[in-house]
Amino acid sequence: MEDLQQKIRSFTTVSDADMEFALQFYKKESVPKGSFLLKPGQYIDSFYFMKEGCVSYYTVDDGISQVMELFTEGYFFTDLYAYIQEVPSLSYLEVMEDSTLYTVSKKDVEKIFDYSHQLERFGRLSMQKAFINNFQRIHQIKNVSNQERYLELLEKRPSLFQRVPQYLIASYLGLTPVGLSKIRKRLSKEEIKN
Amino acid sequence: MEDLQQKIRSFTTVSDADMEFALQFYKKESVPKGSFLLKPGQYIDSFYFMKEGCVSYYTVDDGISQVMELFTEGYFFTDLYAYIQEVPSLSYLEVMEDSTLYTVSKKDVEKIFDYSHQLERFGRLSMQKAFINNFQRIHQIKNVSNQERYLELLEKRPSLFQRVPQYLIASYLGLTPVGLSKIRKRLSKEEIKN
Structure with missing residues (x-):
């Protein structure tokens, strides 16, 4: 679970003892392409770390799907609203490639945060990041041109x-x-011209 | 600062010693109606707790203002995106009534979180709440009818x-x-009928 440790430590300092405590609660899981971690109406009690693979997080309104995120290697994810509020989800988490996940239950996350101030901080900072990502996404769709959004995604991922x-x-x-x-x-026409 | 203490303790347990440590950093501030805590292009380094009064948090796009929140008694607030990212704000924080605030700087918030695991947890849970509020607001504007949104606000506030x-x-x-x-x-016509 070297990748998971590294990811947690990219947020804040965590001692080896605290890290060891946390990692015991994560379970490695393989999920095949085409399966669903979540469908609308279901509850979600797990937080995931993507070791390898891809999961699409989307809603369907009036038959039109709207992808909110594509989780690949190194992402922490869940349906955060349904997870926090403990309400049925409005979204899908669909496995787009055979994937390997580290999974931890909400109950065990609470144990981890109780045990360690450092890991509670990791929790605070990752929640902060979720807020920022959400804000950026909404702002981008409202204020950044389609072409710019495309080019930015092409550059970043x-x-x-x-x-x-x-x-x-x-x-x-x-x-x-x-x-x-x-x-x-x-864009490809412009490239040919230049 | 009884109201501030109560608010923090509505999130999680905090010992008297930890609370005392935190409160020393909050400064009481009076701001007159019509003044601005923030305008677009400015940086924001403060987190506020509203003791008494009202602040409108809004953006202006193409001359149309869009109110994101109206902060009244008992609200914690700032322009969270600009505060976290340390970038110029896109928003206004305008004082709508003579108001009394408790103000704390980001540097002092970090000291508070360093000092106390309990207060770090308060930080995590309040960040979680900010995420939830943001999600609900977006979902409501997209999926709940105008009349229902009006009635809900009328009931809640x-x-x-x-x-x-x-x-x-x-x-x-x-x-x-x-x-x-x-x-x-x-709605008033319907009331008369019934």
Whole structure:
């Protein structure tokens, strides 16, 4: 669980003893492509760390799916609203590639935070990050042009474009598949010109 | 600072010693109606607790203001995105009534969290609450009818309607002033009928 340790330590300092305490509660789990960790109406009691693979987090409104995030290596994730509030989810967590996860239950997360001030801090900072990500996403879709959003994703997470179907990328960018395709064509024409 | 103590303890258990440590860093401040705690382009280094009064948190896009929150007694607030990221704000914090605040700097908040595991937990849980509030607000504006949003606000925060101008209430509900006025007229007609 070297990758998980590294990720936690990217937030804050954690002693070896506290880390060891935390890691005992994480369980390694393999989930096949096409399965669901969560569907609307279900409760979610787990927090996940993605060791390897890809999970799409989306809602479906009036038959149109809206991808909120694509979780790949190194992401912590859950349906945070349903997890915190302990209410039925409104979302899907669909496994897009055979994936390996480290899973921890809410009850065990509470034990970890009780045990260690450092890990409580990790909890605070990761919650802070969730708030920031959410804010940025909403701000981006409202204020940043489609082409800029596309280019930013291409720069930050180029491998997504190889491993995830285009319609999911489009939805994640708040575009239709046709809209995404137009942007790509326009950009490739510009490249040829230059 | 009894009200501040009570508010913090509504999140989690905090010993008297830890509470005393925290409270020394809060400064009482009076701000007059019409003044601004923050304008777009400015940095914000303070976290506030509203003892008495009202502050409107809004953005202005293309001349249209959009109220994100109306902070009244018992609210913790800041422009959380600008505060965390230490970037210039995109928002206004405008004082709508003569107000009394308890103010603490980011540097002192860090000292408080360093000193006490309990207060670090308070930090985690209040960040969690900020995430939930943000999620609910977005979900509500997307999925709940105008009339239902109006009725919910009326039930939860009836005093807002007495103390805040109608155009701010409208903006907070994601409505135009005309839209809000129509809803109120329709509801009062229904009342007369019943």
